[in-house]
Amino acid sequence: MRPTSRFWALAALAAAAGGWAVVVGRPVLLAGVCGVCAWLLAQQYRFVAALRTVSGALELTQSSSASRTVTGASTFLTVTARVDPAHSLTLRVDPEAPVGADGAVEPLWLDGRATETTGTYEFEWPVAGTFRVGAPTVTARDRLGLFEQRVVPDAPTPTVAVEPRRPRTVHVGEGGDPIAAGFGDHDAGRSGRGLEPAEVRRYVAGDAFRRIDWKATARLNETHVREFTARTERETQLFVDHRATMATGAPGQTKLDYARHVALAFVDQAGESADRVGCETVGDEGVTGVFEPRADLDHLRAIRRHLDALDPGDDADQRPEPTSTTGEASSPTPTAPDRVRATRQRLDGDESAFAARLRPFFDRPDAYVRAISDRPLYRAVEAAATGAGALWTVVVTDDANRTELREAVKVARGRGPVLVFLTPTPLFEPGGLDDLDAAYDAYVDFEEFRRELAALPEVSAFEVGPADRLSTVLAEAPGEDRARQRRGR
Template sequence: MRPTRQLWGVGILAAVLAGLAAVFARPLLLGATVLIGAWLLTRQYLFVTTVRKAKASLTATQALDTSATRVDDATPVTLNVSLERPRSLSLSLEAGIPPAGVVADPLVVSLAPNETTAQQTTTVSWPVAGRHQFEQATLTATDGLFETTVPVGSTPGITVEPRSPRSVYIGKGGDRRAITRGEHEAERFGSGTDPAEIREYVPGDTADKIDWKATARLNALHVREFEADTDRPTMLIVDHRAALSEGPPAESKLAYLREAALATVSRARQLGDPIGLLSIGDAGLTSRFDPATGPGQYVSIRRQLLDLEPTNANERSGSTDDSTGPVTIEETATSSLIAAGRRPNHASLDTTASPGATPADTDRSDAFVRTLEPFYANQQYQTRFESDPLLGAVRTAAATYHDRVWTIICTDDSDPNALYEAVRYSRSKNNDVLVLLTPSVLFRPSGVADVERAYNQYQSFEEFRQKLDRLEGVTALEVAPEERLSTLLAVGHERTQRQGVRQ
């Protein structure tokens, strides 16, 4: 509770009267001072009581038109407030917009004494991707003498998704393929619903298994087997190392792989399959979700995928882990970044000096950033690996889930040897492997300006993809911008035609 200017004025008046009473020995003035003090105490008690009743009868809601939006899109946000009965207070409510939101106009509503409802709408844009939670609205109440502020109302949340690439191609050399193959095969028989095969009746088979149509047709008792209902555990391994930052804004390698990974999570949710996630940076694991089902699991993995940003390649050189096994590092909260809807990341530190900064200030700022940089880098990693992070992640996945698991590796072709070894290791654990691979040639700044040279590089990528695809139990698909890929494939088609003419 805070005093207002009016209360300060009354207090000064009481002090003056008390001083005059002492100077001129006038008890009447002293009595007036006592009466003013008693009146102020009464007003304070009534104010506290009225505020408590107003808060109990007040309903404040921060309403959003949608629970999900895209980066930089504007979202209408409405602040509604209502009282069950009129009060003698002046009330003002300010919405608890997250720090990551950019507000077009301040979202504040006021209730004059004896008013019961008010509403205001503004638009909020979201430049930062992630999950942003509103704080409670701030209620400010005053009766002219006293003022207080209390939090009230609901705390909705909004998921801000990054801009997705315009056209995502997933396939093999121009032939589109689906990541998921629909209802997956159980590879065993049981009490399912999909017919599998018909076989002759053997003692011990129950009568409800007999297929009477087949029995009549074949003139002997036959039973029909059904595929057992099952699920397919899936482990997503998503690479977001520095190399995955190549590409135009919002259309980097990571952006394309993210779309493929999100589609996999959506399909797993439709089928009720357990799904897990391992995300890897340049120094090790940045997040880990063991395979599980349930709405919370799918939502958490989706949010984590949306939060991924490329890490810094220099982080590996700063690692001091000499062991070959994982080293767990406790995650600590970084309030300023979390408040802004960002994951703790040393790359989020602003090393740019302010316009009015002196060279000395800049030096101190740079020293401060250099001091804190290892701290922020550590917070991003849950586990560090001395060896290749991708191979370390595959080993972690194999150690986490001992049953057969469908392993999906989302990465690029920047280190083909390490990727090949990681895939072979996963296959050695009897896991089916799907590799979603982005060709670097389609994401470089030069793009496909020199189409002949770019096509030669693409051919090298395609040879490597086919090498992976030929491994037993492995499917390798390319994830790429459709327009750029079509340009290169057209060059290849023209080459083939020219060679045919010469022959």
């Protein structure tokens, strides 16, 4: 219980009157002061007794219009306060706005003349995550405003799971042609006893009697045995790039939104297949999340929550300029070793002062390695590639840092197959379809890079983007030579 300023004002006035009564010798005035003090004590007792009654009878309920929503959407929170029977206090109920939501709340009032009050509040959810609505705070005050008490009663605390907006038209494919990829049972690359029949062959000495296929033996009039494909669980390491370049695109339709869609599909399919899957997310400053390969559902849910909450690496006003038609980010990018060697050979035959000044820079064979090793995606992939055992590597990124990606893929091949999912920059740049000729040229440049990656041994590379924008670019591309270029001829 806390006395209010009104109580202290009356108490101070009574104390001043009592002091004055003593000074002037007025016993009647002193008796009046004592009466005021007794009245204040009586009001305090009545407040405590009423508060005890109200605390036991107060019922608070909270409910959300939806337990799941998407970023940018709104939900409604309904708060109801009920007290029965009537009481002599004034109750102020202050709902708590959930963290991560935009919206205003106003207090609810409940006095002795009413037994129930209800308020509905609208909240907008700008960011992804799971948020809990806290219990309201109730402040009780007597009708004269002399005392008040603040309590947090028991009340439901609903949660709202906010997921990023999913892209509406997702294309995954090669050169504009969609593909369907599975993540279920995986071929172990060997034959033997297993669950999936592979082939029927002639019996040879040493084959187990129980492996004889009697139907095939009767049909072919010669003893045959059936081979099976041994199935195995695949361990997958997923790398998701959410650097600043992944912010390109309209809200809810950015590169990161499409990359996240693919990454979540891998996580979901891993759960259905009981595969071990790990995940690392890479931002501008380095690795922002690490999940070691595991197969339990809690682990997969944690990965999903982390991917749902990903944002591009930088704020919007700090994003780099759009990438050039070559697909390299605007920052300097190291040159591949073969190009360095070719340039060095040309400089050997040049005796000019300019060539003499450049020659020392091309005599440093480790410069390329050092420059690439500082890149966050390469660094993360390289660390995973140094482990033991077979590993499927899945990289979800864009085409902004081509040299880094190319070298990261080459390193990852050391532990097993590599899948690369790329978001083509031309399909996401604002106003990128205003000039369809330029958009198509940029897409062809991207497609050449994708094919270059796909041509590497043990590497498959796919494009991920908005199907409607891609079909627009391809349908409007003029020129017979461009059609041949699209088909790779």
